[in-house]
Amino acid sequence: MRIVKQKTLHAVEPRTEYRGCTFYLEGPHCLDDCVFDNCSFRGEMHYVESEESQRYPEFRNCNFNCKEVSMKSIGVDELIAEVETIDIEKIITKLIVVPFSETQDKLKIERDLLKIKTIDLSAYESYNEIPVEWFERFPTLERVILPLSTDLVICFQEIPLKKRIKFNISRVNNGYKLTRLKKID
Helix, strand or coil, rough: CCCCCCEECCCCCCCCCECCEEEEEEEECCCCCCEECCEEEEEEEEECCCCCCCCCCCCCCCEEEEEEEEEEEEEEEHHHHHHHHHCCCHHCCCCECCCCCCCCCCCCCCCCCCCCEECCCCCCCCCEECCHHHHHCCCCEEEEEECCCCCEEEEECCCCCCCEEEEEEECCCCCCEEEEECCCC
């Protein structure tokens, strides 16, 4: 593994260990097979999961001074099962999920995403079910983006009036945006 020390960088090279570097990344970058030790990330970070790599990025004592930290995942079940080893779930604010197969119409997220604000499912042509419990499990979740072709079904369980949540549904370029407004008093 190549080692890069104390540089200001605008790109990431695969199979590299970065020590004390500052990153100004624009656009999506695959960070897999890299180690970041005492590094700083500025602006926006868009991590794209590699289809080939089995080694997720490793962050040690890093600073994320980012407006948004997004992650594009293929087959979220595998990602979320493995992600606990890298602590990336602690920094993700936007999760973009690309379906593993065309017929996948349900999605299960097992991990706790502590800072998640947006889950983008607009790439799922057949996705039509959102578990409302996501909004309870992820207290920072503000919006879910669905495909334009969807027949939206929101799965409500028996929720006490105190815990009910108001939603606004609006159309965006790539789909419908379901936004949490506030809890009903």
